[in-house]
Amino acid sequence: MLKDNAYGHGLIEIASMAKEFGIKKAVVKNLKEALKIKDYFEKILILSDNNITTYSHTFHIVVNDIKKIYQLPENTNVHLKIDTGMHRNGISKNQLKEAIQGLSSQNLNLTGVMTHHRSADKLSCEYYWQRSEFKLIKEEVIKICEQLFLPLPMFHSCNSAALFRTANFDDDFARAGIATYGYIENDLAFDKIDLRPVLSLWGEKISTRVLKKNQAIGYGGTYKAYKNVTVSTYDIGYGDGFLRINENQHYQTPKGYKVLGRVSMDSLSLDSDDEKVCIFDDAKPLAKIHNTISYEIITTLSTELEREIK
Ligand SMILES: *Cc1c(COP(=O)(O)O)cnc(C)c1O
Numbered sequence: 001m002l003k004d005n006a007y008g009h010g011l012i013e014i015a016s017m018a019k020e021f022g023i024k025k026a027v028v029k030n031l032k033e034a035l036k037i038k039d040y041f042e043k044i045l046i047l048s049d050n051n052i053t054t055y056s057h058t059f060h061i062v063v064n065d066i067k068k069i070y071q072l073p074e075n076t077n078v079h080l081k082i083d084t085g086m087h088r089n090g091i092s093k094n095q096l097k098e099a100i101q102g103l104s105s106q107n108l109n110l111t112g113v114m115t116h117h118r119s120a121d122k123l124s125c126e127y128y129w130q131r132s133e134f135k136l137i138k139e140e141v142i143k144i145c146e147q148l149f150l151p152l153p154m155f156h157s158c159n160s161a162a163l164f165r166t167a168n169f170d171d172d173f174a175r176a177g178i179a180t181y182g183y184i185e186n187d188l189a190f191d192k193i194d195l196r197p198v199l200s201l202w203g204e205k206i207s208t209r210v211l212k213k214n215q216a217i218g219y220g221g222t223y224k225a226y227k228n229v230t231v232s233t234y235d236i237g238y239g240d241g242f243l244r245i246n247e248n249q250h251y252q253t254p255k256g257y258k259v260l261g262r263v264s265m266d267s268l269s270l271d272s273d274d275e276k277v278c279i280f281d282d283a284k285p286l287a288k289i290h291n292t293i294s295y296e297i298i299t300t301l302s303t304e305l306e307r308e309i310k
Contacts, residue, residue: 001159001177002037003029003047008241008298009181009199010307015040017309027175034059045079045112045175048089052076060111064089069102078103079112079153084133085126086118093137100144112154113141114175120162123187127165131157161186164193183283183294199298200281201242201305203234208273211260217269218261222247231260232273239265241301242279249289254281 001007006014011028015037018026024042028034030049038044038058045060046052052061052072060077063069072078080099083090091099103110115134119126134157145152154172160179163169164186178184182197211217211231216224236242244263245251251259257270257277270277280286283297290297 001027001175001180003027003033003177004299005033005301005303007177007181007295008301011036013307013309025173031059062114063091063099066091066095066099066102069099069106069108072106072108074107075109077109077111079114080110082113082115082134082137084115084130084137084157086116086130088116088118090115093133093140096137096140097144100141100148100150104148104150110145110150110153112156112172113137114155115157117157117159117162120159120165121184121186123189127162131162131166160184165190178295181298183298185293185295197282197294199283201236201279201301203236203268203277203279205273205275205277206233206235206267208232216261219264220262223261223269229271230273231269231271233267233269234277234279235267236279237264237266237268239302240305242268243286243290243297243300245289251286251289254278 002011002014005011011033015026019040025045026037026041027045027047028037029047031046031052034044034046042058043060044058045062047062048064049061055073055075060079061072062079062081064081081090083092100110115130115137117127117130138155142152156171156173156175158166158171158174160176161184163174163176163179164184179195181199182195184193184195186193209231211225211229213225213227216222217231238244242263245259253270255278257272260269260271283294286297287294
């Protein structure tokens with residue numbers, strides 16, 4: 001799953017590593033992303049793009065709404081999204097026949113049938129009823145395809161959360177996103193899954209000074225030194241996707257340096273004078289501070305930040 005600049009990790013960087021590891025299929029949000037990585041994969045699934053005007057052998061286009069069938073160029077490879085309860089995108093079960101016949105009449109290839117879980121990360125029965133809905137859909141699709149003498153499409157339904165809950169995996173592939181990058185947000189009640197975040201954000205020093213006792217630093221002077229302290233600014237700010245930290249919250253880097261005062265657009269201040277500082281190597285503590293999830297912390301990282309594979 002490489003959408004949104006590979007969850008902020010760098011589209012080309014992660015695509016080239018995925019290829020190295022023998023991965024042949026990728027998923028992106030739109031055509032723009034797909035074009036950037038078309039030479040890395042055999043198949044690229046495009047989740048939501050309304051402006052597909054030319055056919056590509058490599059690209060497989062998700063149809064999220066039955067009307068879209070009539071707007072795609074001939075021969076396009078299509079994955080039909082089925083709404084099994086999330087009620088966000090996809091056609092309903094009773095539109096299956098109409099949709100598959102529509103695809104045939106438009107000379108489009110049905111290469112996949114998919115759904116998406118709305119709460120696979122939660123300890124509840126929701127995952128199970130969506131899964132049983134999808135099982136019925138598979139059976140129905142197979143029946144329709146046999147009637148119409150169409151080749152069978154591939155089936156897929158699992159994101160990271162669902163994948164780790166699926167004991168008898170019987171789809172053709174999974175759409176693993178966040179877990180690829182070392183995070184999982186499943187309820188603590190589930191078995192612990194030992195994943196390690198792969199990304200760390202580093203800042204370089206811009207300047208250093210001694211902040212004298214009672215001097216305050218940054219916009220609004222919200223942090224006041226209670227003793228003389230050496231402080232430096234580093235070249236990471238909210239313009240780079242490192243969000244401002246609420247004044248009631250405290251954040252320390254992995255080495256224990258404190259963010260002092262407000263985060264500026266292009267810099268932040270730490271009680272450090274190291275030349276380079278790791279700002280974070282795990283998005284979860286930051287997600288907690290910002291009352292959000294790891295996904296948001298990593299996908300908001302600016303595309304302009306230099307990515308380096310170690
Ligand atoms: C983003 C996305 C995924 C991946 O979800 P993760 O929770 O990151 O594994 C899978 N399927 C669809 C349709 C998505 O939009």
